[in-house]
Amino acid sequence: MFQVQPSPRPVTSNLETFRQTTTVAEVIIERIVEAYSRDHAQKDGIYYWPDPLPTPSSPLAPDPLILFRPDKTTQRLVGENQDRYYVMPTTIREFLTQRAQEEIKPSMQIPLGLVDKPEQQKREILFVDLHGSAGPLTGGPLLLAGAQHSGKTTALQTLLLWLSACFTPDYLRYAIIDPLHELDCFQEMPHARNEQGVPLWTDGSTDDKLIQFATLLQDMLQQRRTTFPGLRWTENTLAHLWENNTRVPQLLLVICHYQNFVERLQAITALRKLAHSFAEARTLGAYLVVTSGEVHFRTIPSDLMGKFSTKIGLLLNESQRLDLFGRPPIIPDPIPGRGLVLTPDRRTYQIQLALPIAGITENIRYEILKYELGKIARMQQQQTLSV
Numbered sequence: 001m002f003q004v005q006p007s008p009r010p011v012t013s014n015l016e017t018f019r020q021t022t023t024v025a026e027v028i029i030e031r032i033v034e035a036y037s038r039d040h041a042q043k044d045g046i047y048y049w050p051d052p053l054p055t056p057s058s059p060l061a062p063d064p065l066i067l068f069r070p071d072k073t074t075q076r077l078v079g080e081n082q083d084r085y086y087v088m089p090t091t092i093r094e095f096l097t098q099r100a101q102e103e104i105k106p107s108m109q110i111p112l113g114l115v116d117k118p119e120q121q122k123r124e125i126l127f128v129d130l131h132g133s134a135g136p137l138t139g140g141p142l143l144l145a146g147a148q149h150s151g152k153t154t155a156l157q158t159l160l161l162w163l164s165a166c167f168t169p170d171y172l173r174y175a176i177i178d179p180l181h182e183l184d185c186f187q188e189m190p191h192a193r194n195e196q197g198v199p200l201w202t203d204g205s206t207d208d209k210l211i212q213f214a215t216l217l218q219d220m221l222q223q224r225r226t227t228f229p230g231l232r233w234t235e236n237t238l239a240h241l242w243e244n245n246t247r248v249p250q251l252l253l254v255i256c257h258y259q260n261f262v263e264r265l266q267a268i269t270a271l272r273k274l275a276h277s278f279a280e281a282r283t284l285g286a287y288l289v290v291t292s293g294e295v296h297f298r299t300i301p302s303d304l305m306g307k308f309s310t311k312i313g314l315l316l317n318e319s320q321r322l323d324l325f326g327r328p329p330i331i332p333d334p335i336p337g338r339g340l341v342l343t344p345d346r347r348t349y350q351i352q353l354a355l356p357i358a359g360i361t362e363n364i365r366y367e368i369l370k371y372e373l374g375k376i377a378r379m380q381q382q383q384t385l386s387v
């Protein structure tokens with residue numbers, strides 16, 4: 001299994017360039033830090049106050065937190081930035097090479113950014129677990145709720161980029177309902193087709209399209225059961241099948257902008273049924289992520305809301321925060337990608353979600369993302385052919 005290591009924080013920041021004076025206290029602190037390292041202190045049970053969450057600010061720091069480190073090809077497009085923090089210390093190419101040498105096991109633990117845990121004096125990687133690797137109470141479906149331009153699509157890009165890099169299509173497929181075409185760059189990925197080459201993507205612009213798509217996915221779930229008659233699916237079944245060289249891919253359903261379908265009776269009925277089927281099929285290796293601009297029970301009824309074991313809220317107003325988190329202990333700053341997470345163990349933390357790709361504008365990031373996805377597809381195809 002690969003090791004997830006946070007990249008070291010740079011010692012200096014841009015702000016320091018502008019600093020005029022150094023106080024006596026700062027000199028003393030610097031001397032103590034030199035003599036008594038963070039590692040030493042931790043061994044003695046002393047924890048430093050964690051660094052604050054990286055803050056995107058346009059135009060000074062539009063991309064402070066990125067999933068993967070850029071490689072030489074993209075580095076020249078995104079520029080050097082000492083203050084960027086990488087969730088993964090490797091480039092995508094290094095990651096794929098490393099993955100090709102590993103025994104692949106099912107995993108739906110996805111690093112989406114950083115989480116601040118002040119009471120534990122920790123800032124750590126935010127992992128969302130769609131499977132619940134230590135039982136259903138440790139993970140399950142994810143709801144990403146947020147106002148317009150709060151970072152929902154970006155979070156989905158990060159999630160899908162991670163899964164695309166982790167798994168070849170033999171081990172993972174994603175099915176996407178994307179009414180605003182915000183995830184078009186994933187349509188071309190082989191992961192977004194079923195074994196027969198049928199696209200697992202729709203914009204759901206008509207009820208017929210959506211119902212047909214829902215039927216296709218329900219059939220895929222049913223096929224899992226009928227292909228292995230008599231098999232009792234438990235949370236470890238997929239892992240056992242993979243160990244025995246039976247490749248049944250994990251299947252992720254992503255529903256974007258759920259609130260857009262609410263006024264369409266036939267569409268929303270099919271969508272709700274589909275969401276429930278996926279929410280209840282984690283032992284079959286089926287997973288669910290939903291984004292919504294609204295969290296009121298008229299949009300997401302309580303029976304469906306109750307299925308989401310992890311809830312992320314970005315730029316929510318007070319009543320939306322109340323609907324999703326009760327009375328949260330903190331109110332996050334109105335920054336893209338900054339928000340709250342309600343974890344499966346019912347705790348609420350402040351988070352900063354990562355961008356999938358570095359770059360000073362959204363357009364540059366999108367172009368690089370397309371390029372990186374193409375590279376992933378090509379490298380995975382070569383690796384599959386050479387096995």
Ligand SMILES: Nc1ncnc2c1ncn2[C@@H]1O[C@H](COP(=O)(O)OP(=O)(O)OP(=O)(O)O)[C@@H](O)[C@H]1O
Nearest residue numbers: 056148149150151152153154336337353354355362
């Ligand atoms: N984690 C992040 N760090 C820095 N910038 C971000 C982050 N997330 C989003 N942004 C920026 O905020 C803007 C809005 O992001 P995004 O399109 O993902 O929001 P959205 O919630 O999907 O919006 P909409 O509801 O309109 O589709 C984009 O310019 C994006 O680059």
